[in-house]
Amino acid sequence: MRVFLSDLHLEDPASARFNTFATVMREEAKTAEAIYLLGDLTEVWVGDDDDGPLASQLRAVLSDAAAECTIHVMRGNRDFLFGTRFASETGVGLIDDPLLLDDDTLVAHGDGFCIDDPEYQKVRALFRSEAWQSEILGQTLAERRELARSLRTESRESNANKAENIMDVADREVARVVGAAGAKRLIHGHTHRPGVHTHDWGRRFVLGAWERCGWLARQRRPDTDPQLECFALTYS
Numbered sequence: 001m002r003v004f005l006s007d008l009h010l011e012d013p014a015s016a017r018f019n020t021f022a023t024v025m026r027e028e029a030k031t032a033e034a035i036y037l038l039g040d041l042t043e044v045w046v047g048d049d050d051d052g053p054l055a056s057q058l059r060a061v062l063s064d065a066a067a068e069c070t071i072h073v074m075r076g077n078r079d080f081l082f083g084t085r086f087a088s089e090t091g092v093g094l095i096d097d098p099l100l101l102d103d104d105t106l107v108a109h110g111d112g113f114c115i116d117d118p119e120y121q122k123v124r125a126l127f128r129s130e131a132w133q134s135e136i137l138g139q140t141l142a143e144r145r146e147l148a149r150s151l152r153t154e155s156r157e158s159n160a161n162k163a164e165n166i167m168d169v170a171d172r173e174v175a176r177v178v179g180a181a182g183a184k185r186l187i188h189g190h191t192h193r194p195g196v197h198t199h200d201w202g203r204r205f206v207l208g209a210w211e212r213c214g215w216l217a218r219q220r221r222p223d224t225d226p227q228l229e230c231f232a233l234t235y236s
């Protein structure tokens, strides 16, 4: 069994969201072969040297889970600075976006499919460039935290002015990427529009963001479709 989560946007380690994440990781790690975190695990990641409470508790939860089962982490558009130090300190493996898991199942964060938003794709390319990342990582933690705050404000203001469909995936880009990989099943997040879609090439499973509830997709065997599950965010 494989379990997929995305778009948790973790921010506050004292929140019900974080507590539920910790519970899900602990419980699923007991029985899953692998857990895939498909991007935007955190609302922001300013670098592996982050010593704040969220970063510390996140490392602890992931280390415990990684001792029980294989944990794969894909970077999203919020946590694109997850690096090799974070991976080695927690025991998780960083994976490419998109990634073909076996003959049929492709996983991705999802933002790469949103090509109807060229402004966003430009920023995405910049954030993913090695030159920009190494320049940012050369700044102090305090400077990076400040930069993250201003980028979030900018992104909120810019998204508020965009038509809804522009921020969704473009079907033609999904078909192109899935076709190139030869897959017939795609699991992704990012759009915060959970659902199952049938296309010419197969089926697309969209994970929800952890807002009113938490979400996961559970795939019992590699050759079967996953099931989407949603559950309450609790402190228990």
Ligand SMILES: [Mn+2]
Binding pocket: 039, 040, 076, 077, 078, 109, 111, 189, 190, 191
């Ligand atoms: Mn995203």
